[in-house]
Amino acid sequence: MNTELRNIEQEIGRFRGRLFAAAVFVLLAFALLAARLVHLQVFRHEDLATQAENNRIAVVPIVPNRGLIVDRNGVVLATNYSAYTLELAPQRGRAAAADLDALIDELATVVEIAARDRRRFKRLQEELKGAESLPIRTKLSDEEVARFMAQRFRFPGVDIKARLFRSYPLGDTGSHLLGYIGRINPAEKKAMEDWDEADQGNYKGTDYIGKLGLEQSYERQLHGTAGFEEVETSASGRAVRRLNSHPPTPGNKLVLAIDIRLQALVETLFGERRGALVALDPRSGEVLAFVSKPTFDPNLFVDGIDVESWRDLNESADKPLLNRALRGTYPPGSTFKPFMAIAALNSGKRSPTAIINDGGTYQFGNHTFRSHGDKGVGPVDMHRSIVKSSNVYYYSLANELGVDLIHDQLEPFGFGVRTGIDVDGEVTGVLPSTAWKKRYYKRPEQQRWYAGETISLGIGQGYNNFTMLQLASATAALVSGGQRYKPRLVREIEDVITGQRKHVASDALQPLPLKPEHVALIRDALHGVTQEGTSTRVFAGAPYASGGKTGTAQAVGIKANEKYNAARIDEYKRDHALYIAAAPIDAPTVVLAVVVENAGFGAAAAAPIARRVFDYLLLGAYPSDEDLAATREGKSAAPIGTPRRADEVPLPGQAAPGAAAAAATALPAPAMPQRLAATQPPMR
Numbered sequence: 001m002n003t004e005l006r007n008i009e010q011e012i013g014r015f016r017g018r019l020f021a022a023a024v025f026v027l028l029a030f031a032l033l034a035a036r037l038v039h040l041q042v043f044r045h046e047d048l049a050t051q052a053e054n055n056r057i058a059v060v061p062i063v064p065n066r067g068l069i070v071d072r073n074g075v076v077l078a079t080n081y082s083a084y085t086l087e088l089a090p091q092r093g094r095a096a097a098a099d100l101d102a103l104i105d106e107l108a109t110v111v112e113i114a115a116r117d118r119r120r121f122k123r124l125q126e127e128l129k130g131a132e133s134l135p136i137r138t139k140l141s142d143e144e145v146a147r148f149m150a151q152r153f154r155f156p157g158v159d160i161k162a163r164l165f166r167s168y169p170l171g172d173t174g175s176h177l178l179g180y181i182g183r184i185n186p187a188e189k190k191a192m193e194d195w196d197e198a199d200q201g202n203y204k205g206t207d208y209i210g211k212l213g214l215e216q217s218y219e220r221q222l223h224g225t226a227g228f229e230e231v232e233t234s235a236s237g238r239a240v241r242r243l244n245s246h247p248p249t250p251g252n253k254l255v256l257a258i259d260i261r262l263q264a265l266v267e268t269l270f271g272e273r274r275g276a277l278v279a280l281d282p283r284s285g286e287v288l289a290f291v292s293k294p295t296f297d298p299n300l301f302v303d304g305i306d307v308e309s310w311r312d313l314n315e316s317a318d319k320p321l322l323n324r325a326l327r328g329t330y331p332p333g334s335t336f337k338p339f340m341a342i343a344a345l346n347s348g349k350r351s352p353t354a355i356i357n358d359g360g361t362y363q364f365g366n367h368t369f370r371s372h373g374d375k376g377v378g379p380v381d382m383h384r385s386i387v388k389s390s391n392v393y394y395y396s397l398a399n400e401l402g403v404d405l406i407h408d409q410l411e412p413f414g415f416g417v418r419t420g421i422d423v424d425g426e427v428t429g430v431l432p433s434t435a436w437k438k439r440y441y442k443r444p445e446q447q448r449w450y451a452g453e454t455i456s457l458g459i460g461q462g463y464n465n466f467t468m469l470q471l472a473s474a475t476a477a478l479v480s481g482g483q484r485y486k487p488r489l490v491r492e493i494e495d496v497i498t499g500q501r502k503h504v505a506s507d508a509l510q511p512l513p514l515k516p517e518h519v520a521l522i523r524d525a526l527h528g529v530t531q532e533g534t535s536t537r538v539f540a541g542a543p544y545a546s547g548g549k550t551g552t553a554q555a556v557g558i559k560a561n562e563k564y565n566a567a568r569i570d571e572y573k574r575d576h577a578l579y580i581a582a583a584p585i586d587a588p589t590v591v592l593a594v595v596v597e598n599a600g601f602g603a604a605a606a607a608p609i610a611r612r613v614f615d616y617l618l619l620g621a622y623p624s625d626e627d628l629a630a631t632r633e634g635k636s637a638a639p640i641g642t643p644r645r646a647d648e649v650p651l652p653g654q655a656a657p658g659a660a661a662a663a664a665t666a667l668p669a670p671a672m673p674q675r676l677a678a679t680q681p682p683m684r
Helices: 002-043 045-056 100-107 115-127 142-150 186-192 197-202 213-217 219-223 260-270 307-315 333-347 382-387 391-401 403-413 434-440 451-459 468-479 516-532 607-619 625-632 659-664
Strands: 057-062 076-088 134-140 158-167 181-183 208-210 227-233 239-246 253-256 275-280 287-293 356-358 361-364 367-370 378-380 490-494 501-503 547-553 576-583 590-596
Touching: 002 045, 076 100, 076 142, 115 134, 134 142, 134 158, 142 158, 208 213, 208 219, 213 219, 260 275, 260 287, 260 607, 260 625, 275 468, 275 607, 333 382, 333 391, 333 403, 333 451, 333 468, 333 516, 333 547, 333 576, 356 391, 361 391, 361 451, 367 391, 367 451, 378 382, 382 391, 382 516, 391 403, 391 451, 403 434, 403 451, 403 468, 468 516, 468 576, 468 590, 516 547, 516 576, 547 607, 576 607, 590 607, 607 625
Parallel strands: none
Antiparallel strands: 057 227, 076 134, 076 158, 181 208, 227 239, 253 490, 275 287, 275 590, 356 378, 361 367, 490 501, 547 576, 576 590
């Protein structure tokens, strides 16, 4: 009995010990929990509260409306519109699965997804690794949006987003001038890392950036300032409600100096031919037309160009992506002769009355330099040498001046240097000198300048190679008595919020020290070209006085003593046709330089385009259909049909002429006037 009681007491003792240990453990556990609770609620309250708030609230950037681009008369050239895109987020939901093809196939049963869409998505996957979301379809219709939203639950990681798209209402008109926008590529993203923090933040959420032309050069002005939204999100990451927002500021509007009707006219006059034209106002440097042919449709690039279209553009022998006005360089041919004449006058190497007998050939050493068809024009002074385009006169003049003096006299006109125009990508061209040849070539025998190389420089051949922008700018300086400006495409920048406009003045450069009597002599000779020279037929009957100079430049060299025969040469190897011109010649308001590639004589192919430009700007006259066709075919001289009023002719894509149609080309944009006060030269 006693033994049993002792056993019970021992068991009760052990039980009490275990109970005490358990109670101590529980108390310690609760003490730890309490300590942890105090630590979290007291010491880390502020930090954790911030984290919780951040998990609940997402800050979403709002991409601003890109600024509009309009011409000098308010015609909209680049605008925006909103459309829905179907996007996959590779980092979440089913989109994170390895087999995206199955997901896309399933999506295709709800929304049409073409093979082109799949190829673009694959390309974007490779180019934009780590992107938050990628579009699989763009520009969805309302019906497609409704179909997807009804079955959205089936596709986690796939969503509909509203995005802004760039639009170029006039299609390929002015494409090289405007450029285009495209998705930001990895190289551009890396370059953005060097931007300051404010600029980087401004591009949060931005997928597109200007790639060429004004879209690229004025990217910061056109982009605008990004806004943001604070939204409350669910655990799955979907937005529940908007808490706060700061609207974005749209990009500024660019008002160009370009007259888009003139631009479209010149592009039409070129037809299927290749070439470039630059027309500018010598009084200000404003560029009125900036043409490169052939053109391309910048709308192709907005949504990501497909492989076939890119191949067509990139591999075409006509090189439609080359901006010939800015980057195409050509021998100036006989358009160089007025500049050689002014170099002779400035340096005192030849007087205006000095007579040179042009017998058709010029002998230098054992080499014969030939004239047009080996036909001479007889005795010529400086005036007659320009009017009759004497080669022999300028062969001998080049020999007298020498390459370095030619370079030193003509470089101030802008030959061989960038003009400083407000668009990226300009090339320098080549105005040769002995120093240039030493820099350009590596082998000593190539670096040596030979006296015979100087002769052909006099007629704009040899190493001479310039852009039409340089040639037009130099012509403007010559006919305006030495006054020079940096060419400008943008006339004003308008703040769309305040409506204030900032005039973008062309920088006036140091005037050239040209004597008035020398300038008058050159002007008179250029006018003589249109009265009794090579462009007489083209300017017959013109009610204004203009001056010009034709040029024919070799695209490829021909063998010594071999006669040129265009019919036996591949088209791409035929001579280029050039023309420089100014009007009215006594007080020029417009100067131009034009080249028609592989078209032969300047008087036949290039000068007629200049005539149509002057008729448009000085008379307000648009060519008849007969004149347009004849000019495109290189058969036109003076107008043969009845011209129309310029404002009666619709722009490309317009259904009807006049201001109403001009407004119709622009997609809606809030508080954006479609037409501005006309500022082109008055029509008569």
